[in-house]
Amino acid sequence: MSLDYVKFSGGFEKFMPKEYRDMVEHGPFGKKISVSQMGSFKEILEEHPMCAGCAMTLFIRLAIIAFPNPEDTITVGTAGCGRLAISQAAIPFVYGNYGDQNGVASGLSRGLRLRFGDKPKDVVVMAGDGGTADIGFQQVLHSWFRKERFTTIMLDNEVYGNTGGQESGMTNRGAVLKMAPLGKKFEKMDMLQMAKVAGCAYVATVVPNNPRRVESVIKKAVLIAREVGSTYIQAYTSCNIEYAIPTDKVMEDAKTVENDRYQFTEYVSDEAKQYLTERYGYKDYLPKAAAPAAAIPNKA
Amino acid sequence: MYLVANIDVEICASKSCKLCTQYCPEANTIQYSETMGTDKGYKYGTAYIAVDRCKGCALCVWVCDTMAKNNAIKMIMIDQLPLAAVTDNIRYEEKTTVAVLSNPMIVIGN
Numbered sequence: 001m002s003l004d005y006v007k008f009s010g011g012f013e014k015f016m017p018k019e020y021r022d023m024v025e026h027g028p029f030g031k032k033i034s035v036s037q038m039g040s041f042k043e044i045l046e047e048h049p050m051c052a053g054c055a056m057t058l059f060i061r062l063a064i065i066a067f068p069n070p071e072d073t074i075t076v077g078t079a080g081c082g083r084l085a086i087s088q089a090a091i092p093f094v095y096g097n098y099g100d101q102n103g104v105a106s107g108l109s110r111g112l113r114l115r116f117g118d119k120p121k122d123v124v125v126m127a128g129d130g131g132t133a134d135i136g137f138q139q140v141l142h143s144w145f146r147k148e149r150f151t152t153i154m155l156d157n158e159v160y161g162n163t164g165g166q167e168s169g170m171t172n173r174g175a176v177l178k179m180a181p182l183g184k185k186f187e188k189m190d191m192l193q194m195a196k197v198a199g200c201a202y203v204a205t206v207v208p209n210n211p212r213r214v215e216s217v218i219k220k221a222v223l224i225a226r227e228v229g230s231t232y233i234q235a236y237t238s239c240n241i242e243y244a245i246p247t248d249k250v251m252e253d254a255k256t257v258e259n260d261r262y263q264f265t266e267y268v269s270d271e272a273k274q275y276l277t278e279r280y281g282y283k284d285y286l287p288k289a290a291a292p293a294a295a296i297p298n299k300a
Numbered sequence: 301m302y303l304v305a306n307i308d309v310e311i312c313a314s315k316s317c318k319l320c321t322q323y324c325p326e327a328n329t330i331q332y333s334e335t336m337g338t339d340k341g342y343k344y345g346t347a348y349i350a351v352d353r354c355k356g357c358a359l360c361v362w363v364c365d366t367m368a369k370n371n372a373i374k375m376i377m378i379d380q381l382p383l384a385a386v387t388d389n390i391r392y393e394e395k396t397t398v399a400v401l402s403n404p405m406i407v408i409g410n
Contacts, residue, residue: 018388026392039321039332039347040396046327053357057325211322247357251323252366 003030003071029071035211048088053247056237059208060085066218073122076105080128081162082155099136101125102143109150120226123150129170144198147229151221157239165242195232201272202231205265209254224272236262303375304354309346311372313337316344319368320360329353334396351404352386
């Protein structure tokens, strides 16, 4: 895990595929890259088998670009659509058993700190709503209560997408799906509130129709997780197959859902605010200048 | 045959909003080139499609029409494109890319 792992071994450069050579020479490793430069550099994410027009893929693409130090990052995932794209990125990817991704990430994060000391090595969990809120719920919550220092990102498509459309805890009440024909009878789980109760230092919701916001949120979450504690991002990443969204309307749907139930929210603990300000120069959390006092009329 | 996105250079190079490059779910599929626009006398560079990676979702069409209001992207059958960019013929430079256009049917067929 360092810049060395993407360099060519001596004498092998000419045998490497074009995509790999482009990534080493023109990729984001060791550089400051932003979403505004997309289309002008070789991305870490390669071709993948995700469905055409998938919003989850777009979010994963943006998230990977937003990693502050991709050469020092490990992603952890579990069963679900997302792993089909995450595993096609030139970043080490650990594929846990279903639901144990936050347990794996806890051990990994601690091990990396023992091995590398203060040198930042970022661990980012990206798993679906089923892996995070249902099957992995116990390990997710306990990692938060233990204040494990890594980022958890829920790719919330509100359904078990690649097993045929079963309802998940994150499906909306009343939603009718192929494998939930009577409609879901319970409310969508409030994972945001649970993350706050469990002590996460940073909690945010985001929708991929605002790439700059996705970039900003991911960067903050990963940086805070380096030293302060657990961070959680919940991203709406629609399943256009199970919800029958025409592919050219995926962003329109994202906008509708953003206005309906996925407005941007961001919680930053006081400790995290102080850390971002002092360590990384964020100005958003500086104390606001006091308003000038109202003029006191002179007594005649 | 199948549909792929195609960008009108004249429109794109006069606006250069680059929004489509940020919304494609596929990496390195909508690329940006300074020279493809400015070499033709337009004000800016232009976005273009690496057609061998395009899955034909048309999400970029919605972004260009509805968000950017430029109407520069249309879906077109790949065999109706006389010239297009493909990944093997795209070169990366410091802050841009350069594509040598070719007949995609011949290149992908090879």
